[in-house]
Amino acid sequence: MSDRFTITVDGREIPAAPGQTILAAAQASGIYIPRLCHMDGIEPVGACRVCTVRANGRVVAACTQPATASMVVQSQTDELVSWRRQLVEMLFVEGNHFCMFCEKSGSCELQGLAYRLGIAAPRYESIWPRREVDASHPDIILDRNRCILCGRCERTSRDLDGKHVFGFVGRGIHKRLAVNARARLADTGADVTDLAIGACPVGAILRKNRAYRTPVGDRPFDREPIGAPVETRAELTINGGPAS
Amino acid sequence: MASEDINRVVGEIGLRHGRERWRLMDIVRDVQERLGAVGPEAVDAIAGWLGIARVEVEGVVGFYSFLSSGQRGRVVIRLCDDVIDRMAGYDAVRAAFEGALGVKVGETTPDGEFTLERTACIGMCDQAPAALVNDVVVTNLSSDKARVIVRMLRDQKDPSKLVHRFGDGNNSHPLVRSMVENNLRKAGPIVFSGQTRGEAIRKALAISPAEVIRAIKTSRLRGRGGAGFPTGMKWEFARAAAGDRKFVICNADEGEPGTFKDRVLLTELPDRVFAGLTIAAYAVGAAEGIVYLRAEYAYLRRFLEQVLEKRRADGLLGRSVCGKPGFDFDIRIQMGAGAYICGEETALINSCEGLRGEPRNRPPFPAQRGYLGCPTVVNNVETLACVTRILEAGPATFCERGTHQSSGTKLLSISGDCTLPGVYEVDMGITLREVLELCGGEDAAAVQVGGPSREMVGPAEFHRTIDYDDLATGGAVLVFGPDRNxxxxxxxxxxxxxxxxxxxxxxxxxxxxxxxxxxxxxxxxxxxxxxxxxxxxxxxxxxxxxxxxxxxxxxxxxxxxxxxxxxxxxALVKPDPHGYRRGFDLQASLREAERVAGRGSQQHQEGVP
Structure with a gap:
């Protein structure tokens, strides 16, 4: 591999390697750039746009844009935070989200991000789409009402599980999560141990018989805000502690 | 239809196209045409044939407007509902079709004969209102014509019988036989110049690929789709990119509402477009070319296939093009299936690969990794016609026209409130006022230059120019008179x-x-x-x-x-005199609450007449 270089993110100089994305470089140095459609271990696609940053002034998705030497990245500006907030609000009004009784509450990345960005209630009017629930599988429930079309399940199933259980149909606002069967998830090769089942950032794909096991107060985002593990690691690094 | 029959049909179609994943678009299109739908059984059969997941097939079927998982009628009537067609009487035409067929837009007649749909711009704004009846284009519609069309379709069952009088030029060609008119109002000295078949290619093959690229760079030709990327630079990137296999693609998916100039080019000068693509292939080192033809222009397909066949027979395509050893090149036509987004080059490439027409991330750029992962150049139809002229007459002839940043001429598709809608070849840098004088649209209150994607310009700005520095456009000029809202x-x-x-x-x-x-x-x-x-x-x-x-x-x-x-x-958002929130519709909110409660409120009921 060719030589490493540095970039700056919000004024902080950090190392990066050729081919590394802005998001990955930032994360390695303990800078959290919010994201929903990307997770470690799968190919980034830039669908949710929540990780939008300015790189040398240009607006790009941090999860797909490769870092280049001396690149100047802005992430936490008023402008970018405002865009992120709007994007998250769009995802809320696009689906049918009821945090108060959703079993994903407290570990939902959409909800976690809304709290982190200070969203109390979306300013847009809800679209209230009609979407299908698929409870056919003995161990997995698929509730499309909560789907944010991030595609993490699709990519994980295809690339990590080697199965292609999920896909998308329709176009534009009518785009929907689909399964690799005529109708039911039960007729696909989906298994509760698939990595794809755990890849969902929201409550659209859930394992059955696990709801509400963690008491309120103990759920991941009750303990610390989304993104905190990335940032905590940075503090350790800054204080001279171990980097991982 | 029984499952075994569906399997048999899919099997036959599959045999024709082969088992490669990237033939999916051709297969689903043919299945749709034969069966009137790509239903669950067909999806299974296609997935089995290609060895891919059925959800991938379903994803493609659900993406394109011209494909459908639900059964459609034997005849599908697609009414073009873009702004210009609406101005020209779309609503009356739609009502007439609905009345004559007894179904609404989006529905199929109970006998399974007709499906009525709306569709985005079909590239006929200069002869609006227009519609597609299966692949047959019908133009200048009225409510009377709509009723006649339905009657004729009921009697004769054959959409091609709807065409009695052919349009001008090649629209009357035996393989086209269309009522479409070219409405070519102004032929300029670059694109519509006299045609000497084969000359440009021979001149290109006489010099090295690098010299061809230099000629294009000297001409300062920029992409005619509207984005204006320098063509020579694009070719240079693809030429320099590593890879034994490279592709050149002609983007014939003009979908920007109000654009139709490529339709006229493909009808009248396909040889010049194919010559441009051949020259591009020589320059970048490609052996394979694709013309991505929008589904709306399917009526031109057989004609274009024949033009390609003739070029093969004349040695302008195939092995050792024009006798040049080592330069083998051929072109295939890839049909689209109704998606404006596929005009975007990376979405177009995905569509050619049989995927949903979603754009890709850049980098990598197509010139580095495009179609099937190979270096790929995508050029607009008009750009390629310009290439042919540049090689034929030399870059200087091209640069003489237009401005320094925007050399050459530009084809405009002009429609709307003007006396002479049609295609115009004008010098780059022309003012909007001059354009309006040409087309008889001097009374315009607003002009949309470049279609919905670009800019709406009012009279105070009619001094502005059409070029890459000011009003960059793929060529759509929509003229709106003072009475338009x-x-x-x-x-x-x-x-x-x-x-x-x-x-x-x-x-x-x-x-x-x-x-x-x-x-x-x-x-x-x-x-x-x-x-x-x-x-x-x-x-x-x-x-x-x-x-x-x-x-x-x-x-x-x-x-x-x-x-x-x-x-x-x-003027539309005056504050409410009583300080009420105008955005809040009390009656609508009450109705919603009543619907949930399952009963109406007394007061509200009294308020309703």
């Missing part, structure tokens, strides 16, 4: 973007819907001054954060008109 035009444009969003990224998928809702509320008189500020903010977010050019351009109708036609909006 600007905000309703904007709403129609937003409807187009909502419909054509691929849905991949959040801002374009959701933001456009929210923006259109706000706009419609303002139009309905339920807006407040703050709504305009909210619209600006939302539009800016969509523009900045969307993943591809379509999304980034989608809020332009609102953004551009809020800037240039602000008084129109201000």
């Amino acid at each position: 600007i905000v309703e035009i904007v709403s129609a444009f937003m409807e187009f973007f909502v419909h054509e969003s691929c849905g991949f990224c959040t801002p374009c998928r959701v933001g456009t819907v929210l923006l259109k809702e706000k706009l419609d509320r303002v139009i309905a008189g339920r807006g407040e001054p703050k709504d305009l500020e909210d619209m600006l903010e939302l539009a800016e977010t969509i523009k900045q954060t969307s993943r591809c050019g379509l999304g980034q351009a989608s809020p332009n109708p609102v953004l551009m008109t809020l800037r240039s036609f602000r008084p129109v909006y201000d």
Whole structure:
């Protein structure tokens, strides 16, 4: 591999390697750039746009844009935070989200991000789409009402599980999560141990018989805000502690 | 149809196209045509044939407007509902079709004979209202004609029988036989210059590929689709890219509402377009070319296939083109299936590979990794016609026209409130006022230059010029007279973007819907001054954060008109005299509450006449 270089993110100089994305470089140095459609271990696609940053002034998705030497990245500006907030609000009004009784509450990345960005209630009017629930599988429930079309399940199933259980149909606002069967998830090769089942950032794909096991107060985002593990690691690094 | 029959049909079609994954589009198109739908059994059969997941097939079928999982009628009538067609009487034509067929738009007659649909611009704005009856184009419609068409279709069952009088030029060619008119109003010295078949290719093959690229660079030719990327530079990147296998693609998917100049080029000068593609192939080192033809222009397909066949027979395609050893090149036609987004080059490449027409991330750029992962050049139809002229007459002839930054001529597709709608070849740098004088649109109150994606210009700015420095355009010029309602035009444009969003990224998928809702509320008189500020903010977010050019351009109708036609909006959002929130519809909210409660309120009932 060719030589490493540095970039700056919000004024902080950090190392990066050729081919590394802005998001990955930032994360390695303990800078959290919010994201929903990307997770470690799968190919980034830039669908949710929540990780939008300015790189040398240009607006790009941090999860797909490769870092280049001396690149100047802005992430936490008023402008970018405002865009992120709007994007998250769009995802809320696009689906049918009821945090108060959703079993994903407290570990939902959409909800976690809304709290982190200070969203109390979306300013847009809800679209209230009609979407299908698929409870056919003995161990997995698929509730499309909560789907944010991030595609993490699709990519994980295809690339990590080697199965292609999920896909998308329709176009534009009518785009929907689909399964690799005529109708039911039960007729696909989906298994509760698939990595794809755990890849969902929201409550659209859930394992059955696990709801509400963690008491309120103990759920991941009750303990610390989304993104905190990335940032905590940075503090350790800054204080001279171990980097991982 | 029984499952075994569906399997047999899919098997036959599969045999014709082979088992490669990238033939999926051809297979689903043919299945749709034969069976009237790509239903669950067919999806299974196709997935089995290609050895891919059925959800991939379903994803493709659900993406393109011309494909359908539900059964469609034997005859599908697609009414073009773009703004120009609406101005020309779409509503009356639609009502006449609905009346004669006894179904609404989106429905199929109970006997399974007819499906009536709306569709985005079919490239016939200069002869609107227009429609597609299966592949047959019918133009200049009226309610009377609509009723006659339905009667004839019931009697004769054959859409091609609808055409009695052929259009001019090759529209009357035995393989076209269409009523479409070229309406070529002004032929210029570059694209529509006299044609000497084969000359440009021979001149190109006499020099090295690097010299061909130098000639294109000297001409300063830029992409005619509207984005204006220097063509020579694009070729140079692809030439320099590593890889034994390279591709050149002709983008014949003009879908920007109000654009139809490529249709005329393909009808009258296909040889010049194919010559340009051949020269591009020689320059970058490609052996394979694709013409991605929009589904709306399927009526030109057999004609274009024959032109290609003739070129093969004459040694202009095939092994050792024009006797040049080592230069083998051929072209195939890839049909689209109704998706504006596929005009975007990476979405187009995905579509050629048999995938959903969603744009790709860049980098890598197509010149590095495009079709099937190989270095690929995608050029517009008109760009390729320019290439042919540049090689034929030399770069200097091209540069003589236009301006320094925007050399050459530009084809304009002009439609709307003007006396001479049609195609014009004008010098780059022409003012909008001059354009309006040419087409008899001097009374215009507004002109949309470049289609919905670009800019709405008012009379105070008619001195502006059509070139890459000012009004960059793929060529659409939509003329609106003083009686037209600007905000309703904007709403129609937003409807187009909502419909054509691929849905991949959040801002374009959701933001456009929210923006259109706000706009419609303002139009309905339920807006407040703050709504305009909210619209600006939302539009800016969509523009900045969307993943591809379509999304980034989608809020332009609102953004551009809020800037240039602000008084129109201000007049719609006067504050309520009583200080009430105009956006709140009390009656509608009551109705919603009553629906949930299952009964009406006494007071409200009395209020309803």
